[in-house]
Amino acid sequence: MSRVLREQPTTTTTTTEESSIAASEAAISAALQQHQRRQRQYTTKAPTNIFVDKDGKSMLFHFPDNLKASDRDFYRALIIEHGGVITSNPTPTTIYLNNDPAAGGPGSVKFAYIDDCVAKKRLLSRDGYTSTVGASAVATSRSGSSGNSTSNSSSPSRRGHTPFTPEKDEFILEQVRLNPRYRNSHVFFAELAKNPILKGHTGNSIRSRFRKRLESELQFVYKVDSKQKPIKHPETGQYIKIGVNESPKTLLSKYTPKDDYCLCKAAKKYLLASGYEIDFDEPLILPNAFFRAMERKWSHHSWSSWRDRYKKRVKPGMIPIYIAYVKECNEVGEEPKTLLEFGKPDAGSADEVAGKETTIEQTSVEEDTNGNGNGNAQEPNSEPIEQQDEEMQEATEATVDTSKSDKIEVPTLFYPESEEEDEDEEMVDASEELAVEGQTEEQVAQGGEENIVEKEAEESIVEKEGEVPIEENAEHEAEEDVFETVERDADEDVFETVPATLGQDAEEDFDQEVFETVPATLGKDEEMDDAAQEWMEEVLEEEDQGEAVAQQTEVSEKAGTVEANDEEESEQFFDVAQSQPARNDEEGSQQFHDVAQSQPAQIDKSPTRQAEEQQELSQISIVEENSQARIDIQYVNESVTAEDLFTGDMHEIMDKGTIYSRTKAALSQNTEAIEIYDSLSKLGFTEVFISHILMATSADIALIPIYCHAVAENIEIYSSGNMTAIPISRLLEIDDTSGLWTLMQDLRLFTERESELLEHHSKKNIKDRKEFLKSIGIIDSDVPVKDIEEDISASQDVASSQTPVKLEYAQEPFESDDFFDVDIENLVDEGFLEMTVAGALSRVQDVIQIFVNLEKLGFKEKFISHLIFATNADIARIPKLCQRIATRMCEDLLQDINCKFRLHFEDMPGVWSPSQDAKLNTPREDELLEVHSRRGINSRKEFLEGLGYL
Structure with a gap:
């Protein structure tokens, strides 16, 4: 039975009989409403999606402000239950529901439309339900009925923020149910914020709302297939509901044995293709370019996640051993372990474990003998070269366009489809994937033809047998050879007979794939593992606290500066000396020249004078009387080498994964400048490097770990390529982080170009930097240095x-x-x-x-x-x-x-x-x-x- 809102009577009745009739009608209406709700609640057949457009997207409805609470709840549940959405922020496509044409205005639809659509179980035409009152009549009606009704033409004004409504909350929950795998993704909620229903809310705001208020109300999600599309029940045609704990893993997915195998296999081929003699028993560093290529080929993990996985789990000697181990598990029909679990002995005897390890080592030696990187060795069960070439073509097409390199790709949100769209499901899937790339149909068709031509051209030049030889020093060609066969090994050679429990309900995203993968539209950097995420949060927290730390007790009294009236003689270790590439102190201290000499008022444009001035400006030191331990505070010279900076191996000391935590722990108890020197010396830093660190960080203990980590990143890049043209002193210059300084930035102080420093430093940072330079004697007043701007x-x-x-x-x-x-x-x-x-x-x-x-x-x-x-x-x-x-x-x-x-x-x-x-x-x-x-x-x-x- 349909429910129609009854219009208010125009005349009032005072008799008892009429009052009784009205009360009876109200009671009957309430009873019918309650009966219908219970009937829908306990029905076995799920409701159909009626209120959706031809594209399968939910239709938007808007309620009048003066609608009764009971009626609002009833129609809200009815509309949402059948695929519609209630919004408080109307758009041009929003349907205004109102029984009063004067209040609703021209084009408003009566509530009877909702009742009739649900009763007939299909979307009806709005003809006959729409108000036809003209604009003038509406204005007259509104002016004459101001006491009876309230216009809903304008929504309540927002005072500082846009509140969440029950309709918005329900929409968020429904989208999470339709896209359960993305419920922890920042990119998902950022894309969700673009929906007109959530206008006025940011992605972070929506994500916070879900995690704090709505997640407990989720109760269920819809079962999805390997392409993250909700699955409909074959009999009822409705989405299959499953428990939240039964839903697929979120984006922060764990690494599988296949992931670890692909990583080790790709790393081995990449290293062998480099042309160098590789000892797998030694620590091997791979460049970021390798991990970015991994992300392009296997996008369900970000490049940073691949990199952290390699650094934390792939130990020296592990690569050939793990590859052999997975192949052995495949031969015997066992499920392989991940790198995290690999190496932990089972409940068996020690002899069995030792025998298994011996077998693995022998297998790995045989593999190394056959696969020596010359491109001629054949892998077992190798596919035809044509098929490998098609795989490499896919990797080539996945190369990121530079015009979009700074943009994050977002997941395609799934919206309910109408029944008419079921027959064209494949076409809809294709159009949705192409929509993510922002292409028109014309561009898609053109691009498809180009891809076919490129594939045919490549296939025509591929040899019939063997792999294409790799040239030395051609990194990208080496990458192609690495990735064109690794996936084949992972999919067919190794995992062909792995138990199905490793990848249930997965479809063929790769050739003969049995592992579930994440769509290529997945946002980058969403899959950072827990350890990396905790470390990043710790670094960001330290950066945020930088300003607060600067306001606390001055670290080491501004790098050892002692007040003139200090009665106690403190131990001093700073000295004044003229700039030397390598210090060689003799008895007695070398006195620093007058400030007027180190920063001349006039700039001599001759090359000799410029070199002299740079040498003088690089000498920034502190002098303290009666010093027993000495160190110059100054930037390093361009001629400095790694041996001048570190007492041991540079790569081991500046390991990017641990340098931040080690430096922070070493400085945790330091309060004096001499303690900073002693602590950093124990880490393997030389006096020259410590001097540079103190100069670059203004001797701020909170910034020193951040600086060391940034230098470690530069050193990693330096080690990944042939960068002989760049001096190592350049790797020590961090010019894009607040609180960290370089010589070129110091030269902008007290000049007209000082405002340029605000790009990376706050005004307080700049003020503190000036005070620091004054405290060490390089600047003795606020008088600008003339013409220094022209010099830099x-x-x-x-x-x-x-x-x-x-x-x-x-x-x-x-x-x-x-x-x-x-x-x-x-x-x-x-x-x-x-x-x-x-x-x-x-x-x-x-x-x-x-x-x-x-x-x-x-x-x-x-x-x-x-x-x-x-x-x-x-x-x-x-x-x-x-x-x-x-x-x-x-x-x-x-x-x-x-x-x-x-x-x-x-x-x-x-x-x-x-x-x-x-x-x-x-x-x-x-x-x-x-x-x-x-x-x-x-x-x-x-x-x-x-x-x-x-």
């Missing part, structure tokens, strides 16, 4: 006569031979070029030095001219632009785009292109504010005016 500028005031060639854009597309004297394959390594260029420009003083230093790297004049012209000669922008160009070159090389490369970018702040320059001084200049700041636009104008272009 990369040349904002450039004159064309100073440059070897004319500054201008290079024409694109270009060929590598026109711009490089070196093999470009050595330049496109991830992170390598930016680090190399930054090191080459770390001490430049003018444009001529930029030309000279970049020519040493193998850059030709045309390319250097383009870099300077596009960046306004900003030495901070040039390395980033070089890396973006190199990344794009790498992508083009993989896609074999005729070796023609592109140079211009439209999305980099501070980096300009011809089309952007054309908008300067025109009515379209404000369009540039989407990328550049107003200050950046003005700087660009000044730069071009100085060159005579404007």
Whole structure:
């Protein structure tokens, strides 16, 4: 029986009989309502999704503000139960429900529409239910009935925040039930926030609401298949409900034996393909480029998660042993263990365990003998080369576009589909996947044809037998060979007969796949394991507490400064000395020159004077009388080596996984400067390195562990490539972290360019830095150092006569031979070029030095001219632009785009292109504010005016 809201009578009745009739009708209505609710509650057949559009998305409904609470609850449950959604933030597609045409306005729909749709179990046409009152009639009716009803044309105003409503909470719960695997994902809730129903809420706000208030009300989720699509019951056609504990694992999924096998197999092939002699019993470091390739091939873990898994679980000698162990388990039909569980002895005897280990070692030796990295060895059960080539093509197509490299891919949210869409399920799935990439159907069709052509072209040049030989020093070709066979080994060779319990309900996401995988649309960095996540939270907490720590007791009295009226003679270990690459103290202290000598008022533009000034500015020391232990506080010299910085092996001491915790623990009880020195010395740091650390951190104990970890990251990148062109002193310069300083940043203090420091430092950081430099004697007043800005500028005031060639854009597309004297394959390594260029420009003083230093790297004049012209000669922008160009070159090389490369970018702040320059001084200049700041636009104008272009 349908329920229709009865309109209020226009006349009042005072007789007892009429009152009794009204009471009876109300009682009957309440009884019917209760009966219908109970009937729906205990029915065995689940309700159908009626209120969904042709795309399978929920329809939006809006209630009037004056609707009775009982009626609101009834229709709210009815609409949500049949697939609709109630919203308090109307959109153009929202259906306004109201029985009063004057209050609801033209286009409002009567509540009888909901009743009739549910009764007939299908979505009806709204003709006959929609109000046809004209706008003028509505205005008259509203003015005449203000005492009887309240208009619902405007929602309550938001006072500072948008509150959550029961309708929004129900929508959040329903989406979590439809997408159970993503319920811990930040990316999922960020995508959810884009829905009009949750307008005004951020992803973090929605996630917090779910975790704190709604998670306990979840009660059940819908069963999903391997593609994360809810499964419908074959008889009822409704989604299958399962308990929350029975739902699939969330994004923070654990590593499986297959994951560990793929990791070890890929690492082995990568190392053997490097061309070096590999001893698997020694610690082996892999570059970040390897782990990013792992993420592209197996995206259910992020690259950082793959990296942490390798560093924590793959011990020396483990790679060949674990590969042999998994193959042995496959032969005997046992389920292999993960790397975490591997090595723990079973309940059997010690002899059985020892015998098993001996068998594994023998098998690994045989495998190493056969697979020596020459590309000729055949793996058991190897697939045809054509199939391997198709796998590599998939990995190549997964390469991230540089224009989207900074954007996080998001999971495709599942919305209920209508019954009419069931027949075209495959087509819908394809369109949803393509929608994530933001492509139109035309682009999809075109891209599909291109992919087919590329595959046919590659298959035509592949040999019939054997693997393609690998050339030395060609990292990307080596990567292709690594990943084109690892997946085959993981899927067929090893896991072909593994028990089904390892991957129940999984579909073929890889060839003959028996393991469940996560969709490629999964957001990056969501799968960081618990240990890495805890460490990251600890680091962020330390950074957040940096300001608070600075306000507490000054660490070591500002690096050992002693007040003039201090009566006690403290033990002193700082000394004043002139800058030396390696200290060689004799008896007696070398006195530091006068401040006026170390920071001259006038800048001599000769190369000799510049070198002298840099030498003097790098001497920053503290002098204390009666000192018995000495150390200079100064930045390291460019000629410093690893032996000058560490007492042992640099990679072992600066292990990125442990250096932060070790440094923090070592300094936990330090209160005096001499204690800092002693503690850092025990970690393997030399006096030279400790001096640099104190200088870079202003002797702040809270910042020293953060600084050491940042240096360890640079050293890891340094070790992953042939970076002989970059001095190790460059690895010690951390210029993008609040509270950490470099010489170039210090030179901006007390100048007009001091405001540029606010990009990374707070005003309090800058003030504290000045006090620190005063306390150690390098600055004795607040008087600005004259003309120092001109000395450190990369040349904002450039004159064309100073440059070897004319500054201008290079024409694109270009060929590598026109711009490089070196093999470009050595330049496109991830992170390598930016680090190399930054090191080459770390001490430049003018444009001529930029030309000279970049020519040493193998850059030709045309390319250097383009870099300077596009960046306004900003030495901070040039390395980033070089890396973006190199990344794009790498992508083009993989896609074999005729070796023609592109140079211009439209999305980099501070980096300009011809089309952007054309908008300067025109009515379209404000369009540039989407990328550049107003200050950046003005700087660009000044730069071009100085060159005579404007």
